[in-house]
Amino acid sequence: MLTVNHYLALSGILFVIGTVGVLSKRNIIVVMMCIELMLNAVNLTFITFANYLNDMTGHLFVFMVMAVAGAEAVVGLAIVVALFRNRETLNIDKLNILKN
Amino acid sequence: MSQYIPVLFMLAVAGAISVGMVLASELLGPKFKFREKMEPFECGEVQASSSKQRFSIRFYLVAMMFIIFDIEAVFLFPWAVTFQALGVFGFIEMMIFILILAAGLIYIWKKGVLDWE
Amino acid sequence: MKQLVIPDVSLGAVGPEIVLVVTAILLLLLEVFTARKEKGYLAYTALGGVLLASAMTANMNGYTEMNFSGMYVVDNFASFFKLVCLLGTGMTILVSVTYTINEGISNGEYYALLLFATSGMFFMISGSDMVTIFMGLEVMSISLYALAGYTRNREKSNEAALKYFVLGALASAFLLYGIALIYGATGSTKLAIIGDSLRTGIANYHLIIIGAALLVVGFGFKISAVPFHMWAPDVYQGAPAPVTAFMSSGPKAATFAAFLRVFNEALPSMQADWWQIFWILSVMTMTVGNIMALRQTDVKRMLAYSSIAHAGYILMGFTTGDWFGVSAILFYMLVYTFMNIGVFAVVTIVARKNEEKTTFEDYTGLGYKHPIIGVTLVVLLFSLIGIPPTAGFVGKFYIFMSALQQGYVWLVIIAVVNSVISVFYYLRLTIVMYMTEETTEALPSLSLSPSLVTALIISIYGSLWLGVMPSSYITFAQAASLIP
Numbered sequence: 001m002l003t004v005n006h007y008l009a010l011s012g013i014l015f016v017i018g019t020v021g022v023l024s025k026r027n028i029i030v031v032m033m034c035i036e037l038m039l040n041a042v043n044l045t046f047i048t049f050a051n052y053l054n055d056m057t058g059h060l061f062v063f064m065v066m067a068v069a070g071a072e073a074v075v076g077l078a079i080v081v082a083l084f085r086n087r088e089t090l091n092i093d094k095l096n097i098l099k100n
Numbered sequence: 101m102s103q104y105i106p107v108l109f110m111l112a113v114a115g116a117i118s119v120g121m122v123l124a125s126e127l128l129g130p131k132f133k134f135r136e137k138m139e140p141f142e143c144g145e146v147q148a149s150s151s152k153q154r155f156s157i158r159f160y161l162v163a164m165m166f167i168i169f170d171i172e173a174v175f176l177f178p179w180a181v182t183f184q185a186l187g188v189f190g191f192i193e194m195m196i197f198i199l200i201l202a203a204g205l206i207y208i209w210k211k212g213v214l215d216w217e
Numbered sequence: 218m219k220q221l222v223i224p225d226v227s228l229g230a231v232g233p234e235i236v237l238v239v240t241a242i243l244l245l246l247l248e249v250f251t252a253r254k255e256k257g258y259l260a261y262t263a264l265g266g267v268l269l270a271s272a273m274t275a276n277m278n279g280y281t282e283m284n285f286s287g288m289y290v291v292d293n294f295a296s297f298f299k300l301v302c303l304l305g306t307g308m309t310i311l312v313s314v315t316y317t318i319n320e321g322i323s324n325g326e327y328y329a330l331l332l333f334a335t336s337g338m339f340f341m342i343s344g345s346d347m348v349t350i351f352m353g354l355e356v357m358s359i360s361l362y363a364l365a366g367y368t369r370n371r372e373k374s375n376e377a378a379l380k381y382f383v384l385g386a387l388a389s390a391f392l393l394y395g396i397a398l399i400y401g402a403t404g405s406t407k408l409a410i411i412g413d414s415l416r417t418g419i420a421n422y423h424l425i426i427i428g429a430a431l432l433v434v435g436f437g438f439k440i441s442a443v444p445f446h447m448w449a450p451d452v453y454q455g456a457p458a459p460v461t462a463f464m465s466s467g468p469k470a471a472t473f474a475a476f477l478r479v480f481n482e483a484l485p486s487m488q489a490d491w492w493q494i495f496w497i498l499s500v501m502t503m504t505v506g507n508i509m510a511l512r513q514t515d516v517k518r519m520l521a522y523s524s525i526a527h528a529g530y531i532l533m534g535f536t537t538g539d540w541f542g543v544s545a546i547l548f549y550m551l552v553y554t555f556m557n558i559g560v561f562a563v564v565t566i567v568a569r570k571n572e573e574k575t576t577f578e579d580y581t582g583l584g585y586k587h588p589i590i591g592v593t594l595v596v597l598l599f600s601l602i603g604i605p606p607t608a609g610f611v612g613k614f615y616i617f618m619s620a621l622q623q624g625y626v627w628l629v630i631i632a633v634v635n636s637v638i639s640v641f642y643y644l645r646l647t648i649v650m651y652m653t654e655e656t657t658e659a660l661p662s663l664s665l666s667p668s669l670v671t672a673l674i675i676s677i678y679g680s681l682w683l684g685v686m687p688s689s690y691i692t693f694a695q696a697a698s699l700i701p
Contacts, residue, residue, distance in 0.1 A: 008401075015394055022387050031383055038390035042397050049401035057406050061348055063174055065393065068355045070171030072389075074164045075359050076382050079366050081160050083375040092383075095376045098451040189223050203242045210249035 007048040014041035028083075028090045032076050039069045161213050172201055224286035230277075231289065233270035233299065234339045240266030241332035248325020256324055260314045260668075263328035267307045267335070274299045279696075287407050288346040294547075297697035298342045298474040301551050305466035306335045308558040311672035312565055313459040319570050320368055320457070327367060331463065334360035338471035345482070347396045347406035350475050354392070354439070357468055358385050364463070365456040371571065377455025384438065384448040392435025398428035399483070411483040429484055433494060436479075439472040442498050442532060443505040446525050450509075453521030454575075458568055461517060462561030465524045466554040473531060473550060477543060480535070481699050488538040495535040500631050503529025507638040516564055517575050519642055520557075523601060526639060527553055530632060534616050537623045544698035545616040548691055552612040552683055556600040559676025563594045566663050577649050584650040587663060591650055593673050598643045600680040603636055608683035615691070 014037060021034030043062045050058025084090065179186065179194050186193075208214065228235065244259055251259075274296055281292045309331060317324040333356060340353030362385060366378025400406050402424035403414040414420045434445060441449040453461045480491065506526030513519035531553075534546035567583065567590075568574050584591030600609035613636065617629050683690055 015390075018390070019387070022383065028379065028383075035383070035386045035390065038387070039393065042390065042393045045394065045397040046400065049397065052401075053404045055404060057348070058400065061351075061396075061400075061406065063178070064348060064352055066174055067171050068352070068359075068389075070167050071359050072355070072382075072386055074167050075362050076386070077160060077164050079362065079375065079378045079382055081157060082366055082369040083379055085157075086370065086372050086375055095379065097373055098376055098380075098455045186223070200242065203246060207245045207249055 004048055004052045008045060011041045011044035011048065014038075014044065026092050028080050028092060031092065032073060032080075035076075036069060036073065039065055158216060165208060165213060169201065169205070172197075225284060227282065227284045230282055230284045230291045233273045234336050236266055236270045236273065237332045237336040237339070240269075241329040241336070244325050244329040244332070248323065248329070257318075259325050259328055260310055260317070263332060264307060264310050266332060267303055267310065270335075271300060271303045271307070274303065283345065287409065288349045289340075289343050290345040291343060292699075293697040294474070294478070294543075294699045295343045297547050297694065298470055298550070299339055301470045301547075301554050302335055302338045302342070302467040304551075305463060305470070305554045305558060306331055308554075308562075308672045308675060309459055309463040309466075311668040311675075312462060312558065312562045314668040315666040316457065316459050316565055322368060327364070330360045330364050330367075334364070334463075335467060338467055341471045342474040342478075344475065345408050345478070347400070347408070347479075350479070351389075351393060351396060354472070354475065355389060357471065358389065358439075361385075361460075361464060361468060364460045365452055367460065368457050368572075371455075373455040373572075374457060375455075377452045380448055381452040381456075388435050388438030388445070391431050391438070395428045395431030395435055398424045398431065402428065408479060408483040412485060415484065415486045425484075425487075426490075429487065429491070432479060433491075433498075436472060436476045437498065440469055440476065440528050440531075441502075441525050442528055443501040443525065446502070446505070449525055450518050450521040453524065454515055454518045458517065458561055458565040458572060458575075461520075462558045462565070465520075465557050465561070469524075469528070470550045470554065473546060477535070477546065477699060481538070481543070485538070492536045492538060495532055496625065496628060499529050499532035499536065499628065501529075502526070502532060503632060503635045507635050507642075510642045511638070513642070515576050516580065516646065519577075519646075520560060520564070523639065523642070524557070526635065527557075527601075529635070530613060530616055533620045533625075533628060533632060536625060536628065537619050538700075539619075539623065540695070540698040540700040541622060542616075542619040543700055544691070544694040545612075545619040547694040547697055548687075549612040549616050551690065551694070552600075552608040552679070555676050555679025555683065556597050556607075556609060559597045559673060559680065560594065560601065562669060562672045562676065563590060563597070566590065566665065566669060569663070577646065580646060580649045582650070584647075590663065590665075593677060594650065595647055596677060597680055598647060600684070602640050602643050606681070606684045608680045608687070611684050611687045611691075 018034045018036075018038030018041060021037065022031050025031050025034060043065055046058040046061045046065070050056065050062075080090070083095075087094070089095075175197065176194070179190060183190065240263060244263060247259060247262065248256070277291055278293065278296050281290075283290050310328060313324075313327065313331075317327060337353045337356030337358075337360065340349050341357065342353075344350035344353055362378055362382045365381045366374050368374040396406065399411060402421040403411045405411055405414070411420075415425065437445040438448070453464070456464065484491070503526050506522045506524075506529055510519050510522035510526065513522060531546055531549055534542040534549070536542070564575065567579060583594075596607065600607035603609040603613040613632075617632060620632075621629050
């Protein structure tokens, strides 16, 4: 039988996978996918708690997070397009002009 | 669990039929091999070019606009479901929301994002 | 069908936000419907929106109201922070007028993004529900990502925007996970209800601890507290100079406001636990910020570390958890906005086209060639150091006093030592300006427009007047402190 704890563990694991991906992946597009994974892991947590507490706030929050994630992805993509036009690379390690 | 046995049975039958059909055509059917047929897109149609090519930057622009306006629709669904209960207040609120989106649409239109050429 | 209960909607309470958003949308439409040559008035349209919003916010002083079924609160604390943010936005617009013309960037979207970011800050400051705070934070952050990359043909700007985006999104995710866990533990996202369920002890304590820790990480990123500061130097250096000025003032103030409100309204019963965390954060932030600033060669990067160090001083006010500390933070934020935007205005002037002149050598002999700009920068730097009679001194004194009153003697000693360290790098810039030989290289002359001069006058006024006659502003800050 699946309990609340299973869902929470799943979302926790997804969140950690996303975090590790953001910190370790070198391709910007993959990094953005990992960010989406983190946000959706949190959505799963919200839905789980909302269902467990029988409360609507969690559902409301998920809608908001979805809209925010969409807007964030679009701005991120726009930044990547602008960057690619100037630098022709998607590798994060090659972005190193800003340093002392 | 007993009420699920017919479902399991149906799954088994469906699996057996599909596997059986593939096996039958493999064993009984005639085989002609030529280059075009062995390609991944195997309708006998010759590929125009490789699929590993760069997309036009326009594609990303359209994709971005699609994501934005598509995501906003999530707010329309709950509103539509409770439309009767929300009444005039909800209607006005949603019209303001759509007006703001329309302002964004006018902006990208005039900026030329929607022109493909 | 069941009738829904529609919550109280008071449009008056969100009047300033409506003004900001409507002005921003109007700017977007004006941008596409006016000819390229006639776009000069867009900046003043934006400024008009900011002034109207300021008047409406100032009008709300002394008035407390809960609205939108407890998701939005108008109180003195909110009004104070909103005015600080509007001051930051208004001064940034003044600094940007010449910049946008020199760099040849289209300006309708630029000012629209500034106003959208400001409206986001307002929702963060006034949010009494995690939903409102999170939405405000995201509206602000997403606008800032776009602004950081606004000069899209400069590679540095692209890189700054991308780094800001990735780390900012990561921080938002941490914050959101913290909110989700607190919601799970208490069953609500309303700050007041979270506070109540913690006092009565019905909440799951482990979830709350993890949630609060994630909140500290998320907010810590946004205020660039060490060890979550690594984005700040790169972003401050790469972003357009007026945007850097903006980022270091309003968004920081708004994040501090939300941070204060969450910890003082939702989690006050844990103050005995979290003062130690803030003590350590504060000491690390100011020490690392000041020490790293010593070895910078780029002025914008040096100011980024200085901004980190100042976040460390402000965090001292968090450890106290009483009204004195909160009002010290309020006053410090006001002073900091005045002086920091002034410094960045000078940086914008000196940087010239394409922002090529931002190293220490580019300031060589500035004090002789342009005496007025030189003196202005010296006054502002003295204020950042905290030398009397500048406002920076009063701000620091006040915040150190609040920590001392709670008995954090060591914290104050470390902060004073840090202030001494900071003298070195601020004075280094002054020495370069006045002591070093003039270069023979002929540079294009500096362009001083009326709007830039206005911004400089405002910041000089703030940095001196608040140092000489701070009492009325301090009374204002004390009336606005969240805790009675």
